[in-house]
Amino acid sequence: MATPDQELVPLLDQDGVRLTVDDALATVTLTNPAKRNAQSPAMWRALAEAGRLLPGSVRVVVLRGEGKSFSAGLDRQMFTPEGIEGEPSFIDLARSGDAELDAAIAGFQEGFTWWRRNDVVTVAAVQGHAIGAGFQLALACDLRVVADDVQFAMRETGLGLVPDLTGTHPLVSLVGYGRAVEICLTGRFVGAQEAVNSGLANLAVPAAELDAAARDLATALLAAPREAVIETKALLRGAPDRDYDGQRAAERAAQGRRLRDLAGLGE
Known part of the structure; x- marks a missing residue:
C-alpha cells in the first residue's frame, strides 16, 4: 500500500522525521x-521543527512510523559512555548544573508538546513496538489508532x-493512577485489546488497515467546523x-463565542 505522504513534497525531511501537508491534513x-x-535528540529537534512548520491551514495531524515498529524508544547509543556523536551523553548531562540540565530536558520535551495544541487534532497510528520514548510520543497525541x-x-x-x-500526565489521565503506576514500574507490554479497553487507544485494527483507519478518522475529524472543534478541544483539555461550576462557566463562555460567531457578531 502506498504511504499517505508518498507523492507529496515534504516540508521537512531530516533526522528520521518527514512532514508532508495535503490541504488541512498533515502527516508526520x-x-x-x-x-x-529509535529516537535521538536530533529526532526530537526535528519533531519540534515539524510543529513550527505546520501551515495555519492544517487542522488534523497524523503521526505514523515506517516499518514494523512505530518507535522502539531511545537510541541505545545514548546509554553508552560515548553517546551519539555531536550530542551530549547522559554522563555529560548528569555532570551539568541544575539549570543547564533542566534546560536540556526541556529542549528534548519540545518535540512532544505541540501535539496537544488546541488548533489541531492529532492522531497517532501505532504498530508494533511503541516503547519508552515511542510510547510517550504516541501519548502526546490526542487520539491513538493501533494495529493489532x-x-x-x-x-x-x-x-x-x-x-x-x-x-x-496523559497516561494517568487515560488509565488512572493505579494502572499507570503498574505499567511504568513493571515495564510490561500492553497489547491492542488492553489498550482499547483501558482507554489508551481509541480503535484497534489489523496491521494492514492501520493507515487507512487513521485516514478515515482524520476525514471524520475534518467534517466539523474548525472553530467549533477548537473550542470543544479547549473545553475538554481544561476540564480536569x-x-x-468552573466547567459550566467555561461551557457558557465558549458557547457564547460560537453563537455570536455564527450570527456574524463575533470580533
Whole structure:
C-alpha cells in the first residue's frame, strides 16, 4: 500500500522525521525503520521543527512510523559512555548544573508538546513496538489508532530513569493512577485489546488497515467546523483543572463565542 505522504513534497525531511501537508491534513512520519525508529535528540529537534512548520491551514495531524515498529524508544547509543556523536551523553548531562540540565530536558520535551495544541487534532497510528520514548510520543497525541500487533511499554524506570518526555500526565489521565503506576514500574507490554479497553487507544485494527483507519478518522475529524472543534478541544483539555461550576462557566463562555460567531457578531 502506498504511504499517505508518498507523492507529496515534504516540508521537512531530516533526522528520521518527514512532514508532508495535503490541504488541512498533515502527516508526520518517522522514517528510520532500519533502527525501528529509535529516537535521538536530533529526532526530537526535528519533531519540534515539524510543529513550527505546520501551515495555519492544517487542522488534523497524523503521526505514523515506517516499518514494523512505530518507535522502539531511545537510541541505545545514548546509554553508552560515548553517546551519539555531536550530542551530549547522559554522563555529560548528569555532570551539568541544575539549570543547564533542566534546560536540556526541556529542549528534548519540545518535540512532544505541540501535539496537544488546541488548533489541531492529532492522531497517532501505532504498530508494533511503541516503547519508552515511542510510547510517550504516541501519548502526546490526542487520539491513538493501533494495529493489532501493537506493544506499548514504559521501560524507563527499569533503566533507573523516569518517563520525562511528557508521557506521565496523559497516561494517568487515560488509565488512572493505579494502572499507570503498574505499567511504568513493571515495564510490561500492553497489547491492542488492553489498550482499547483501558482507554489508551481509541480503535484497534489489523496491521494492514492501520493507515487507512487513521485516514478515515482524520476525514471524520475534518467534517466539523474548525472553530467549533477548537473550542470543544479547549473545553475538554481544561476540564480536569476545573471544578463542576468552573466547567459550566467555561461551557457558557465558549458557547457564547460560537453563537455570536455564527450570527456574524463575533470580533
